């Protein structure tokens with residue numbers, strides 16, 4: 001099978017690593033990729049959000065399957081263009097991807113499907129925003145309606161700060177604050193059938209103790225020994241199946257991965273957000289534990305045959321990912337510095353995100369530079385193995401959280 005992966009982050013490195021390990025995969029390509037992905041796939045320098053460029057590349061390579069990683073190409077209609085060229089594609093089309101591309105659309109789908117989520121208002125003016133904020137009271141939750149790379153959400157006890165964010169955005173969703181631990185659950189979907197992957201937990205804030213600004217995610221681990229029994233089944237029943245059915249009813253069959261971000265509240269799991277793609281860095285740990293060869297599963301999603309697949313199998317033990325971020329991430333990350341100490345150890349390895357090769361050296365090229373994945377028979381050993389390798393990575397000014405999976 002010839003597979004083309006679209007994207008250039010840590011999630012795409014994790015996808016490529018797992019695809020490379022699948023004996024069914026004869027050729028692996030990635031566009032545009034990064035310095036780490038170049039070690040397992042052939043890279044192609046195209047604009048990943050240009051549907052025509054992606055479809056043309058897939059045709060030229062004779063790809064049997066295209067896997068679209070990030071949200072921007074999905075929302076731009078890349079999956080539609082690939083399918084229109086007659087090539088199976090893992091990833092929702094432009095309209096279905098609006099489940100991530102518009103918070104208001106996601107809320108509309110959830111309300112129509114009876115999915116448990118925070119009560120909310122979509123507000124187009126500062127006056128509407130103020131009314132909604134006063135009704136719900138603090139802590140205030142203000143979400144930019146459009147795509148914002150994980151930085152469009154402000155959660156604050158300060159009404160003025162909440163209003164400032166609402167004023168800075170064109171349209172916002174304001175919602176009640178959900179209290180409780182967060183879980184990321186990925187559901188693989190083939191348009192009709194959906195299957196849950198093992199849940200993971202992500203650490204969204206930049207600094208230890210969940211302090212500092214929201215980021216794309218600073219670390220993750222799986223499995224969740226503390227998760228209530230039957231959580232995945234409950235979320236599939238109450239959230240994923242009704243959502244996928246509602247999308248299909250609207251003529252938008254969902255094909256790809258539906259990322260369900262949940263708060264486990266005292267009144268049960270409630271949806272914080274949907275994404276139309278795998279989470280980053282949760283994918284790095286979930287795919288590490290997935291034993292079932294990945295290409296066949298993604299191909300089954302792309303061709304509507306997920307229901308014929310055997311149940312997914314996982315490796316025993318735990319995986320922990322720690323993100324190493326550039327100086328000044330998430331505000332204005334410093335780029336172009338050399339990174340060393342990337343060699344794997346017995347129980348840990350590096351997945352690249354914002355990296356590039358310059359004059360034969362690996363340099364930083366993004367805010368989240370890389371994730372170290374550690375594994376072990378239990379969470380503590382996996383965490384220790386991850387942090388041991390984090391300690392060897394050298395990047396001037398970089399920072400990471402020291403409390404992932406603690």
Ligand code: AMP
Nearest residue numbers: 118141153155175176177178204272273
């Ligand atoms: P989102 O981009 O929607 O995932 O929001 C980013 C982060 O903001 C989430 O992971 C939560 O930590 C926090 N957040 C978003 N919505 C809520 C909410 N309704 N209640 C509490 N925290 C929230």
Ligand code: GLY
Nearest residue numbers: 216217279280281
């Ligand atoms: N880790 C959160 C996300 O991928 O949106």
